[in-house]
Amino acid sequence: MIEAFRIPGAGRLKQAKTARFSFDGQAYAGVEGDTLASALLANGVHLVGRSFKYHRPRGFLSAGAEEPNALVQIERDAARKTPNVRATVQELYDGLTAQSQNRWPSLSFDVGAVNDIASPLFSAGFYYKTFMWPKSAWKNLYEPKIRAAAGLGVAPDQPDPDHYSARFAHCDVLVLGGGAAGIAAALAAAETGVRVMLADEQADFGGSLRFESGARIEGQDGFAWAQAAVAKLRAMDNVRVLSRTTAFGYYAQNFVGLVERIGDHLQKPGRDLPRERLWQVRAKRVVLATGAIERHMVFADNDRPGVMLASAARTYLNHYGVAVGKNVGVYTANDSAYAAAIDLKKAGVNVAAIVDLRDNPTGPVINEARALGMEVNFGRAVIRAGGKLRVSSMTVQPKNGGGERTIPVDAILMSAGWTPSVHLFSQSRGKVAFNDETKRFVPGTYAQDCISVGACNGTDGLMATIDEAYAAGTKAAKDVGAKAAKSTKPKIDASESWSRGMLGAAPGAGPGTTVKAFVDFQNDVTAKDIRQAVHEGMHSIEHVKRFTTNGMATDQGKTSNMHGLAIAAETLGKPIPQVGLTTFRAPYTPVTFGSIVGHARGELFDPTRKTAIQPWAEAHGAVFEDVGQWKRAWYFPKPGEDMHAAVDRECVTVRTTAGLFDASTLGKIEVVGPDAAKFMELLYTNPWEKLEPGRCRYGIMLREDGFIYDDGVVGRLAPDRFHVTTTTGGAPRVMNHMEDYFQTEFPHLNVWLTSITEQWAVIAVQGPKSREIIAPLVEGIDMSDEALPHMSVREGKICGVPTRLFRMSFTGERGFEVNVPADYGQAVWEALWAEGQKHGAGAYGTEAMHVLRAEKGYIIVGQDTDGTVTPNDAGLDWAVGKKKADFVGIRGMARPDLVAKGRKQLVGLKTKDPKVVLEEGAQIVGDPKQAIPMKMIGHVTSSYWSQNCGRSIALALVAGGRDRMGETLYVPMPDKVIEVEVTGMVFFDEKGERLNG
Amino acid sequence: MAKAAAKKTAAVTPSAERRPALAGQELSATGVKLAVLPPAERISLRAPEASVAALSKALGVTLPRKPKTSVAKAGRTALWLGPDEWLVLDQAAKDPLADCAKVTALHSAVGISNRNVAIAVTGPAAAATINAGCPQDLSLDAFPVGAASRTILGKVEIVLLRTAADAFRVECWRSFSDYVFTFLSEAARDAAA
Secondary structure, eight states: OOOTTBOTTOSSOTTOOEEEEEETTEEEEEETTOBHHHHHHHTTOOOOEEOTTTOOEEOOOOSSTTOSSOEEEEEEETTEEEEEEETTTOBOOTTEEEEOOSOSBOSSSBGGGHHHHTGGGGOTTHHHHHTTSSHHHIIIIIHHHHHHHSSSSOOOSSOOOOOEEEEEEEEEEEEEOOBHHHHHHHHHHHTTTOOEEEEOSSSSSBGGGGTOTTOEETTEEHHHHHHHHHHHHHTOTTEEEESSEEEEEEETTTEEEEEEEOSTTOSSOOTTSOSEEEEEEEEEEEEEOOOEEEEOOBOBTTTSTTEEEHHHHHHHHHTTOBOSOSEEEEEESSSHHHHHHHHHHHTTOEEEEEEEOSSSOOSHHHHHHHHTTOOEEESEEEEEEEESSSEEEEEEEETTSOOOEEEEOSEEEEEOEEEEOOHHHHHTTOEEEEETTTTEEEEEEOOSSEEEOGGGGTOOSHHHHHHHHHHHHHHHHHHTTOOOOOOOOOOEEEOOOOOOBOOSBOTTSSTTOOOOBEEETTTTEEHHHHHHHHHTTOOSHHHHHHHHTTTOSTTTTTTTHHHHHHHHHHHHTOOHHHHOOOOOOSOSSOOOHHHHHTTOSGGGSSOOBOOTTHHHHHHTTOEEEEETTEEEEEEOOOTTOOHHHHHHHHHHHHHHSOEEEEOTTSEEEEEESTTHHHHHHHHBSSOOTTOOTTBEEEEEEEOTTSOEEEEEEEEEEETTEEEEEEOTTTHHHHHHHHHHHHHHTOTTSOOEEEEOTTTEEEEEEESTTHHHHHGGGEESOOOSTTTSOSSEEEEEEETTEEEEEEEOOSSSSSEEEEEEEGGGHHHHHHHHHHHHHHHTOEEOOHHHHHHHHHHTTOOOTTTTOOSSOOTTTTTOGGGSOTTOSOOTTTTGGGSHHHHOTTOEEEEEEEESSTTOOOOTTOEEESOTTSOSSOOEEEEEEEEEEETTTTEEEEEEEEETGGGGTTOEEEEEOSSOEEEEEEEOSOOSOTTOGGGGO | OOHHHHOOOSOOOOSSOOOOTTTTOEEEETTEEEEEOOOOEEEEEEOOGGGHHHHHHHHTSOOOOSTTOEEEETTEEEEEEETTEEEEEESSSOOHHHHHHTOOSSOEEEEOTTTEEEEEEESTTHHHHHTTTOOSOOSTTTSOTTOEEEEEETTEEEEEEEEETTEEEEEEEGGGHHHHHHHHHHHHHHHTO
């Protein structure tokens, strides 16, 4: 296909290679360096999408990031489908495939366009009005329909095959925006030798120099100067230059988030290249050089394809060599559209007429337009655009009314003036100030170490911009300690300058009219909608915004906010500053989830912690469960065994011979110092001062409020040294809790805490044969009951490796926990396993561990307690030192509610039918025949089938539970009511004889 | 102090094999290499100001007092981690725990040789690799050779030591070593860019 609208000799893509692409299945050719937008325009294609609400045909409004209309779906393959890509920033590559969105069955005939005819039904705030009744319709009709209609494009249904990377960086001066101002500021700072970063969202630096044909710097075309200057910056060691990089968020203390697009413009992105890279930059100084965005004119049917910003038309011509039409009209309220008209005219495009809303403007561009023979009309307005799928005419009328005249055109270039891009400044918490003379918000009060320069600061003209930017770059460098450098401020030879313009609805779309004069193209908000919102009582701009959704689309109202504000202010009869601007929020332009996630996916989503013994368990067929970040062996099924069979066997093996269990994940803290015992006294309910070195004690830790926080066995290794164990899940927070109290409440104590969780692998050997299994491997420790009684600890060696050998039990059997340095964990386990095999021992997992401890009524903090259980509630009064004067939680424990009668207490439950296993979490009632809602008096906390007991067992928290021994209670389930008897918590070996058995 | 932990029974050759995490793992990418380092002796040392001189003497290395610094001598490195906290590394198989056991001045020395795994990150892109997940400024001005810091990498805590202009030692807890090595491997792919 021939590019009918590419003008020979125009633009900067002269030597470029052809790039073939398709749009909605139609094949086209563009050239490398094009955007999808410029390539389509070169082929005469303006119609590229349908609007969100009314399904109106839409074309290109802009040539940049502010684009609200030309949103397309880019598809590389089945898994790489990106919706809502702005065609104006998508760089063309050979083979690009794009689809239009929000249309069915086709872009030129879209059934959804019926919404346009029915638009009175979809007026401002229709979401809030229409779907209120009948209530039942919400769930079945409205919500599904709204969800189906919400959003544009189709999200991919496969995992994203691309990868994304992330980088933290620091610099002295971060310059955001790579137009003339940004480049000048970066040059000034870089020349002093400080660390500079310069980022721009475009592929090429230069900003508005891309279209400003009147700019000449250092004797060359402005854009060419920009390329040379950036090349110079790139060559400097102290400068990092990032193109295709958008600063999307400005956070506290000059922390800026940028996303660098690496793969989206390439035909075949390298497999090793990330698609995008997230930069999180901490800068000592930030220079904001974010430019300004042109506003459209608000008039009837100003959204017809072919109606676009004047600067966009100029960019397509001067950069891409593309004419947006053959016979264009111009509608403006400032000078800048004249420059576009002049450039197009010089390139051979007919300019049908310039319509200027101003009464008697003067200036060189106006003179030049006239000199070129263009028809210039002052004090007139375009009151309507004709055409549907493409603009075909503009209807002109004197601005105060009068005869209409319709002029055939195939494009309308419009300019209502320029809005400084204060988005990042606003995100930095800076306060904007309204300049009444130029009718624009500019940076006012700064909240961070940043400075705005150039158009985003309301500075007009290249000369003033370069002066300001260069000075700002120099000052920023000086502020961070740089010495003055030899100044080489760029010399401006020629420049363009414009300001002013108008805000709000143009004639023909003002109060009392109902035409579709769009303010916000992406969300289909018209001037009428804004006025209606005010009439319906929305007097705050924040309310107007939400009621109309003006500025709430993904373009964040880059072109619409100021118009919307002006119309609201006019309707309210208040000056603009009194109505105020809505807050700008990150992201400046949409950011992919991928770039935020970065490396944190797959294996790196969250650390998977494995013990030293994990490889053995894996090799022996263990099924694992996640406990926090840890993988723990859950059970070890033999061929043909299901989970229940495996757990039953493991439980029986432990009680008949012995079992090996990997307890390495238990939290371990070494508490060291002369005041270690004093510290333990304060942190735990138990007494510690009198615990002999070499002995252990079960300790309970409370929070200040008197509720159980954690528990574990603590061994005293020496008068000044304790080996504390915590629950697996509690390890980090218990360490923090102890450190917190030490630093804030007990800093006078000479004691230190060190996490040793990972220093030691822990092998529990539990069961009647446990001593026989361990003893042959141990050196230097007397294993007799007299020398090593239950609840004691010794240091020695096992398999020649240092060990802390605990005699302790979480099963009720004779038991040991062998601590060895983690690197030796697996080898010592294997040695113990080999010994165990001689006795018929087996390995057991966490499920059997849970059952075995429940058979003995040992609690698990976090399962049988829930943060509202006191030691007394849990039947652990014996572990509270009655003579102790102080410990964390002692006063909390004495609160009236915590000593009141009828509190929920931990008890055992036996089902009347021993085969029925209760569900954990099930509620308990006293009378199953009472009316619903029943009074619930407790719930099941732990419940298992116990092969050793030959029946089901359960623990439960029941109101006044210990006074209900022998009572029958009921557990109502969806299909039946289960009868249970309240019992003690110990189901097996009630006398505890097996600890020494 | 510390006698119980440091107590040595008669030297017996371990019959159990030492299997350090990720032993010998390496990765080579453009501009950066990763290598899991051999086991080292390590202690976590806590002590008040008054004990620093005695401990420095016993350890044979002057404990640094300035934040984010380290001091190295004869295969032993002391890293400042806090006002009263040091990580002491010994790569010459000399047990610093035994040296501290002789010191009567107030302190806490806890053996953590097996708690940590060390990964060397070397090459011109080493800093960029680490900066994929570590927010610290790793320029030579801000983080010179010998600089040390307890910081984060991605979602885990690490101790970072700069051993040369283009070389770092990353210390992490044993069970996080897989995550750290994988993270650094991913980052290394991107760092040369």
